[in-house]
Amino acid sequence: MTNPSTTTHPTTGIRLVVLDMAGTTVADGGLVERAFDAAARELGVEPGTPDHAEKLDYVRATMGESKISVFRHLFGTEELARRANAAFEKAYGELVDGGLVAPVPGAREAVEEILAGGRTVVLTTGFARVTQDAVLAALGWQDLVQLTLCPADAGGRGRPFPDMVLEAFLRTRAAEDVRQVAVVGDTSYDMLSGVRAGAGLVAGVRTGAHGDEALREAGAGHVLDSVAGLPALLRGTG
Numbered sequence: 001m002t003n004p005s006t007t008t009h010p011t012t013g014i015r016l017v018v019l020d021m022a023g024t025t026v027a028d029g030g031l032v033e034r035a036f037d038a039a040a041r042e043l044g045v046e047p048g049t050p051d052h053a054e055k056l057d058y059v060r061a062t063m064g065e066s067k068i069s070v071f072r073h074l075f076g077t078e079e080l081a082r083r084a085n086a087a088f089e090k091a092y093g094e095l096v097d098g099g100l101v102a103p104v105p106g107a108r109e110a111v112e113e114i115l116a117g118g119r120t121v122v123l124t125t126g127f128a129r130v131t132q133d134a135v136l137a138a139l140g141w142q143d144l145v146q147l148t149l150c151p152a153d154a155g156g157r158g159r160p161f162p163d164m165v166l167e168a169f170l171r172t173r174a175a176e177d178v179r180q181v182a183v184v185g186d187t188s189y190d191m192l193s194g195v196r197a198g199a200g201l202v203a204g205v206r207t208g209a210h211g212d213e214a215l216r217e218a219g220a221g222h223v224l225d226s227v228a229g230l231p232a233l234l235r236g237t238g
Contacts, residue, residue, distance in 0.1 A: 012236045014201055015175040017114055018168050018194070020185035021125045023063065023208025025107040025227055026135060031095045032063065038091035039084040043075060063209035064187025066126045066151045066158025089127065093134045101138050104207050106228030111144060113231040120174035123148045124164045126189075147171060159189040162197035169197070184230060186210060188218035195219035203233065 022028050036059050037047055045052050055074050062070050067088060071081040095101075111121050122145060125132045129150045136142050147168065151158030154167040165183055175181055182201035183194025186208020194202035195218070203222040204215030212223050222233060 012234065013180055014182045014234055015119055015180040016169060016172055017119055017121045017182045017184065017230070017234070018165050018199075019111070019121060019123050019227065020064065020187070020190050020208075021123055021132070021135060022127075023186035024184060024190070024205050025104055025111070025123065026101055026139065027104050027207070028096075028101045028135075031092055031100055033059065034095060035088045035092035039071070039088035042087035043080060043084050060209070062189070064126060064159050064185060064189030067128070068151070069158060085128070089131050092127070093131050096131070096134045096138050099138070101135055103139055104226055104228070106226060108139075108141070108144065110227050110230050114234065115145070117231070117234070119234070120147075120172050121145045122168040122172060124168070125150050126158045128152065159187075160192035160196065162193050165193055165197035165199060182230075182234070184224075184227060186215075188214045191215055191218035191220045201233075203230070 019025055022032065033056065036056060040052055040055060045055060058074060059070060068081060068085045071084040072078065075081050075084055114121055127150060129152055132148060132150050136148065149164045149167055151164065154163035157163045165181065169175060169178060169181055178198040179200035181197065181199040182203065183190060183197065183199045184203045184205065185191065186205050187210045191202050191204060201221065202219050203224060204220035205224050205227050207226045215223050224230060224233065
């Protein structure tokens with residue numbers, strides 16, 4: 001029996017596609033930075049100060065990582081991290097409710113095409129469940145895929161750990177081998193999570209936080225202009 005991961009074009013053997021949301025399938029217009037301002041103010045860090053600029057630089061550099069992990073690094077204690085995270089999630093949710101998110105052009109169509117081809121798609125995020133649900137509701141994507149995951153769904157560890165990818169693999173049972181899994185995202189943390197999970201396809205997109213060099217250094221085997229090009233890659237024609 002031929003292993004799908006060793007066929008002439010390995011992307012055609014992919015059975016499970018794990019897709020990031022913000023920056024990959026969802027365009028949020030910089031809402032992460034706006035929500036960070038709210039979190040920073042909650043902890044007394046005022047915009048315009050050197051401390052704020054330093055922390056914002058770290059937020060930008062770690063796009064894709066679990067937000068609670070980012071705040072643990074920035075504020076040092078679990079109590080402060082949780083306060084900051086709660087303020088961030090509240091602010092981001094309010095911005096989402098204000099209609100400030102939209103699909104990346106062609107994202108929904110790409111997901112639907114992948115599903116129609118018999119593959120399974122799972123949407124993942126570094127946000128909390130309540131925020132992920134707010135984004136899905138704002139886009140009308142609640143029933144787009146059978147499974148969505150946030151760090152809490154995978155034991156609390158978000159990217160760059162492989163946990164959400166492996167959780168998708170275990171829960172869906174869509175693939176027999178991790179090499180039949182594709183991981184797609186816009187940040188180096190997405191790429192690292194895919195590499196660490198042993199995914200057969202790790203691809204970056206240019207619609208989000210990190211550029212080609214950072215994506216490839218973190219393990220991207222392919223870099224696409226956007227997720228709209230993913231169906232062709234999976235067909236072996238991209």
